[in-house]
Amino acid sequence: MKMQRSVLAGQIALVLALLVVWEICARAGLSDVRWFSSPSAIIARFGGECWHGSLLRDGAITLDEIALGFLTGTFGGILFGLMLGFMPRLRRILMPYLQAIYGVPRPAMAPIFVLWFGIGIVSKIVLIFSLVYFILVVYVLAGFRQINPDLIDLANTVGASRRQILLKVIVPSLLPSIFAGMKLGIGLAIVGAVVGEFIASQAGLGHFVLQASFSGDTVGIYAGLTGLALISLVLVAGMELLDRRFFGWQHELKL
């Protein structure tokens, strides 16, 4: 407990110290503000862009892309994973292809989606969908391997119907790996949105950052990155909390 408290204090102190050193170096002329800017300038710019500029709208668009791509990809992936889970022969035919697609550096496929779906929000949603979908398929299938066959035998012995077995044995066994897949997926969804916007876009945080970069506006880049950092922090931490809330017992068991 005491260790935990001093670790937390150490973390806060470290982050504060980094910010203070960054600021002092900028003020004292030790670092070139054209490259490194300073925390106060970034915060001022971030606030200004939120009130007067397009940052909030860009953030909302990036969030839209992430939400739509992530949700459709999660649902689609779970459905297809379930289908393959119940059809072993089809699964074995498709498995090498799934593994090949899974091993592809998928963020690099973004240009195809821009070619097919244009520079608007749709190409980003499809890109994120493709990133999240395959992760969920792979994780659902991994979940199937973790189902305890004894439980199904037992359910059969006590006369459970197929529906009961599905709802009371199979689905609960799959949930932890589905959630693990979603945790990985949300991170990749953010990456997908940014990459898609970098390739070609008219709005979004990635667009904001890239435009700032092309006009040599370093403070603007940092302001956009700050927005992106906030979004990813909220989304990733949110998934982490949900995981602890619902599957905390599993992690404790592992210890």
Place this chain on the structure above:
Amino acid sequence: MSSGVDDLRTDRFIVGAGRLGLSAAIVLLWQFSPELFGVSPFWLSRPSMVWAKAVQSISSGALTRDTLTTLTETLLGFVLGSLAGITIGILLARSKFAAAVIEPLLLVVNAFPKVALAPLFLVWFGIGLSMKVAVAFSLVVIVMTLTTMSALRTVRQELVDNAKLMGAGSAKIFSAIILPSIAPWLFSGLKVSLAFSLIGALLGEFIAAQQGLGAMIDEGLGNFDSATVFLGLVVLLAISWIINSGMDLVADRLGFSGGPGELFRP
């Protein structure tokens, strides 16, 4: 008994034929997509058009140059990032307190989409090679720092203590105990890192570059020349397949398995 074996054979035959058939079907459907579905080759190109583009691009030397450029950036980012990450990881792990303080912060950094730093590196390093190496480096260094720290935690302290009791020096302890126990983890981190490094180099090229596979794909996209886009992607897939199976082969040879790979994202 024999019917069981027959079943198994039929089963294998169906699965094998299914896989082969699917591959052939994909290539054929792609080639004849304009005739069959009325999809203009503008969107999908065709294997024959991609092949023609490849022949043309190889004879002009452009494809070789672009591929070598991307590979150079990837390898530089990979080597520099891994060396830095492993060093930082080992240094941090020397102090329990420092590790406890910094590791959660690094996990927060890991949650941030680091590819988004590419425009910043463009301002810092300009349009050339160093900017792509910086993007690749930024992806690799986090992976290797975190991997090294968790790998060092798996080293069994009682083995180290025993070796000390028997009078082993710190060099001997490192080579005989620590290195063998962290090697499989490090290797799995290196595999992830190499893949990430390729992604980083490519994304750097997407943003701004004069040569490299990313620049080639970007240019094809700008000209609505889908054959060039697909050619770039096919070469990229080949590279990543070679890298992945190469790393798997080495891991197999050395008897490595396990590791934290899935935790990371670019």
